[in-house]
Amino acid sequence: MDEKDLQNLLKTRIHQTLLPLFDKYNRDFSDLESLLKWKPIVLLIGNYSSGKSTLINELAGEDIQRTGQAPTDDSFTIITHEGADKAGEEIPGSSLVNDETLPFTNLKGLGEQLISHLHMKKVATPLLTDMAIIDSPGMLDSVTEKDRGYNYMAVIAHLAKLADLVVLMFDPLKAGTIKETYTAIRDTLPENAGEDRLVFVMSRIDECDSTSDLVRSYGTLCWNLSQMTGRKDIPHIFLTCSPDSPRPGLDITPWSQERDQLKNKILTAPKFRVFHILQDIDRQVNELQLTCEAMANFSSQVRTKLLDIAKLGSVATILAFFFSGLLSKLIFGFPEQSMLEALLQGEMSFVHLTFPLAGVTFVVMGFWIWLTRITFPRLLSQRLANPRSLVTLESDYRRHLWEKVEKHVLGLLRSAGLGQIFAAHNRNLNKIKKFLRKDLKEFYEKIR
Ligand SMILES: Nc1nc2c(ncn2[C@@H]2O[C@H](COP(=O)(O)OP(=O)(O)OP(=O)(O)O)[C@@H](O)[C@H]2O)c(=O)[nH]1
Ligand SMILES: [Mg+2]
Known part of the structure; x- marks a missing residue:
């Protein structure tokens, strides 16, 4: 029995056995319903310009997302494959939050501003058939809900609950010192995504001038993470860089394996969907x-x-x-x-x-x-x-x-x-x- 069949079986069992009980005790079941509705999801979040969109383009095999040195994305973009004939199609947020077959209806409550900063892009690569990747606006420093026009952390919380894997990206220059990142790690993610669903990445490491520079950035990130999580044991941090943008003359072979491992982790996230649902049900x-x-x-x-x-x-x-x-x-x-x-x-x-x-x-x-x-x-x-x-x-x-x-x-x-x-x-x-x-x-x- 593959993951999809198992998810369907689970859905039937839950509807028969658990739904009536949840109803009796007025417990909200919508989060679990959302999980059961659609395909597995990977959420990419992190500092602005840390390389989220670059990694997504690499996975999709096409330049689907804009990239740039300044804060570039101001929207949440759901990227998936739904048949070759649909490649290139874009669906606006207003349709996504009103589509009962998709797990995004709860986002409606977060306001018009968010809906206009949400859309879906369908891509050609069949690698993304059984999953979706969500690109997000970069985390910023002194930004408020008023600046964004919607509650950014609430969106992250909602999407992190849905995601089977949350990839949190940093870069050597801003190794975790950004306010929104701090809030996300300290308050939002622990409530909404189990530690086993969280992956830490330091990207753009080719930009470190020397090994000692890299070690210093890595150390800073570890220190900041321990401050943010309140824990002393440091999780694995993927140290990667994009194969397209290393500095001229720099040999990135030692790091390419880590990039491949990261991409593999993302592409195999669908395997964790049933486990994620079980954890949630549990x-x-x-x-x-x-x-x-x-x-x-x-x-x-x-x-x-x-x-x-x-x-x-x-x-x-x-x-x-x-x-x-x-x-x-x-x-x-x-x-x-x-x-x-x-x-x-x-x-x-x-x-x-x-x-x-x-x-x-x-x-x-x-x-x-x-x-x-x-x-x-x-x-x-x-x-x-x-x-x-x-x-x-x-x-x-x-x-x-x-x-x-x-x-x-x-x-x-x-x-x-x-x-x-x-x-x-x-x-x-x-x-x-x-x-x-x-x-x-x-x-x-x-x-x-
Ligand atoms: N040298 C180098 N540059 C990179 C790497 N990854 C991304 N870049 C560049 O860094 C800039 C930012 O990358 P993006 O992919 O746009 O970053 P982002 O995290 O999506 O940024 P926001 O959308 O603003 O949050 C772009 O100019 C990329 O070309 C990398 O590994 N090494
Ligand atoms: Mg981006």
């Missing part, structure tokens, strides 16, 4: 599981309270049935003969049931008011004040998951009513656990 279903656990515990606590009240209520109801007539007679002097007296004297009639039934109604109503006006609201406000008490957070992993779902659980609790008594959270929890234990495992085994 995370989302674990979040759903924690949400469901919290709600299951809440509904079981409501049930326990109800049971306590019901026990007390039943005793009170029995007492009210037998003694309300007698009590009324003692306090108010009527009825003349209570039900108990009538029973003992063998004179029981329907009239004697009036006080017992009124007593029972009074007690039941009292307990109902107690439950709905006092006990349930009190329990709800206690849990709203400390939703963590609804789950056990024994590991860092679960604590991290909880941070992501806590707000959502609070929303579910706020809209929860007494109907929680009947909610089938435990059945849902079992379905989720079964999916994680069986279905997901089977898919992971299939791609091994």
